[in-house]
Amino acid sequence: MFEIGVDRVEGATVLQPRGRLTMASAGAFRDAVTTALHAGDQLVVIDLAGLAFIDSSGLGALAGAQRIAHAGDVPLRVCGASDQVRLAMELTNLDDLLQPFVTVDAALDAR
Amino acid sequence: MPAEQPVVRQVFDAPATPESIELVLDAAQQWWDDLGGDVDIHVRHAFTTALAEVTGNIVAHGRRTAGGSRRFDLRLQAHRDRLVAEFTDHDESAEVDVEHATMPPPESEDGRGLALARAVLDRVEHRYDGANHWLLEHRRLPIPAAPGGGE
Numbered sequence: 273m274f275e276i277g278v279d280r281v282e283g284a285t286v287l288q289p290r291g292r293l294t295m296a297s298a299g300a301f302r303d304a305v306t307t308a309l310h311a312g313d314q315l316v317v318i319d320l321a322g323l324a325f326i327d328s329s330g331l332g333a334l335a336g337a338q339r340i341a342h343a344g345d346v347p348l349r350v351c352g353a354s355d356q357v358r359l360a361m362e363l364t365n366l367d368d369l370l371q372p373f374v375t376v377d378a379a380l381d382a383r
Numbered sequence: 384m385p386a387e388q389p390v391v392r393q394v395f396d397a398p399a400t401p402e403s404i405e406l407v408l409d410a411a412q413q414w415w416d417d418l419g420g421d422v423d424i425h426v427r428h429a430f431t432t433a434l435a436e437v438t439g440n441i442v443a444h445g446r447r448t449a450g451g452s453r454r455f456d457l458r459l460q461a462h463r464d465r466l467v468a469e470f471t472d473h474d475e476s477a478e479v480d481v482e483h484a485t486m487p488p489p490e491s492e493d494g495r496g497l498a499l500a501r502a503v504l505d506r507v508e509h510r511y512d513g514a515n516h517w518l519l520e521h522r523r524l525p526i527p528a529a530p531g532g533g534e
Contacts, residue, residue, distance in 0.1 A: 294404045294408075294435060295404055295439050295443075296402050325431065327436060327439060327496070328436055328439065328496040329493075331499075332491070332493045333492075335489065335490055339492070355425075355428055356432065359425075359503075360432060360499065363486075363499060364489060364498075365486070366489050369489040
């Protein structure tokens with residue numbers, strides 16, 4: 273079961289997708305990220321620690337999120353990737369694009 | 384010595400819908416549990432990733448052809464030295480060129496599924512003979528020994 277938690281920390285929105293981010297859930301994830309990026313916060317962080325699995329649709333949604341963030345001049349940071357998520361990001365070079373942090377605190381502190 | 388019996392798990396007649404990716408991933412998890420943790424975690428991640436990508440390809444192709452009415456079978460076999468997955472569906476040819484699937488730029492929002500499957504597997508093949516057949520294969524690597532073992 274896929275779900276997305278939302279937290280607000282120090283003027284930043286922290287999204288917490290949980291479960292598996294696949295073709296079935298990528299649309300809901302994309303919608304949640306778009307909403308967060310248009311909410312007027314100084315920073316959006318996607319905490320991937322609760323993601324058990326990601327496929328290429330999920331990776332595409334992350335790439336799309338980065339595009340929207342860049343277009344809106346809103347910093348977007350990802351963090352907390354598990355082993356499988358990190359593997360998928362490295363093989364597709366999304367780690368170069370997204371420059372993931374290890375923890376939420378590190379992502380928040382970097383601004 | 385008796386012939387090796389592979390550990391088999393099968394998913395029968397699943398609909399080619401995005402929700403079936405969950406079905407396949409659940410079957411893979413049950414399969415890893417059946418094997419009692421005797422598959423290196425990195426191999427498990429790689430193979431599971433490829434299963435999702437091929438399922439996604441079957442689903443995407445189904446959307447383009449039969450209006451989403453396609454169905455597929457999946458058979459997972461764990462041999463002593465390798466892991467094997469076979470997908471079969473009885474629809475039009477998927478017409479995929481697995482051998483030449485390349486990874487798009489990281490900013491791309493689609494088109495990386497087959498390239499990702501190729502990247503994580505030792506072997507991935509597609510053929511059509513009136514049915515689409517996908518073969519996925521990965522060496523079953525030994526579990527690394529725990530550091531500092533023994534007195």
